[in-house]
Amino acid sequence: MPGEHLYPSRGVHGTVVRALGVAIVSGRYPPGTTLPTEDQLVAELGVSRSALREGIRVLAGKGLVEPQTRRGTIVRPPDRWHLLDPDILVWRYESTTSAADFDDLTGLRMVLEPSAARMAAERSTPALIKPIEAALEEMRRTVDDTESFIEADLAFHSGIVAATDNNLLVHLNNMMGIALSAHRHVHTRSRTRHRKTIGEHRRILDAIRDHDPDQAELAMRELVERAHQDVLYYTGRARRSGAFTRRKDSDPGA
Incomplete structure (x- = not known):
């Protein structure tokens, strides 16, 4: 089943990846904007800094974000997303x-x-x-x-x-x-x-x-x-x- 290729949604890392991925794909964080600071996301998601950083790393691998020195984590435009990535497909079509x-x-x-x-x-x-x-x-x-x-x-x-x-x-x-x-x-x-x-x-x-x-x-x-x-x-x-x-x-x- 295709779902076997999805990033595991259980556990702290999975929670971070899904929460931020859905927020980006749904337009809550539009392309070109900067994600909230690490302190803000840690408080909002209730996770550790290491879990947040791992989640960001996964999202960067999917083409959704690009961490930049001194600027923070930038949301990339949709034409840079890996649109056939299983997670992105689900996030894009399961909600709005x-x-x-x-x-x-x-x-x-x-x-x-x-x-x-x-x-x-x-x-x-x-x-x-x-x-x-x-x-x-x-x-x-x-x-x-x-x-x-x-x-x-x-x-x-x-x-x-x-x-x-x-x-x-x-x-x-x-x-x-x-x-x-x-x-x-x-x-x-x-x-x-x-x-x-x-x-x-x-x-x-x-x-x-x-x-x-x-x-x-x-x-x-x-x-x-x-x-x-x-x-x-x-x-x-x-x-x-x-x-x-x-x-x-x-x-x-x-």
Whole structure:
């Protein structure tokens, strides 16, 4: 599971890393600003100086901060962050997430998943398709249990990437899966939508089984875009224009 790569959240060091990491990624400490002094952070977080310094060292390794002599610890701009670092992905998507963040994630999905579906249709074998079939069956079984349904949905998409038999794509998908799992709190809770999306997923699976790469790619592209619009709709961020305009048939009551 991707979560195995996260920095341990238990213990003093983990508390420091998470607390300051979330504060930076959420914008509490904007890029270019200086973190509070060591004395202030020690008092605020209730940790020792050594624990604080270790936490800062970890955050510096993730590209979030840069300790500077006489200036203190400076928050670096987002383009210097290690954006595919598992912790940064979680911090970015598990709490307050902007529409731009969702667009970034959908953009990555649009690049990776339709191509993965195409490759799976071209290369997959019955053995590689089996986990995708099992995930779809689990989606059917858990359609009224949102948390379990989301787990099965994630497994379906991971199964497709695994069916490409490309280790680099699998690794990249694992990182993306961390973000998708972290923002599950804004996933639609509509059972009607869940039931409808099962058919959309089945369309992708059928295309992969039939070794139809064009159809597999198209069906996945439409599914990812629709999922993005659902997220924006359920978080009140639906746009009236742009690359990911919400469609009429993405309404939860449709």
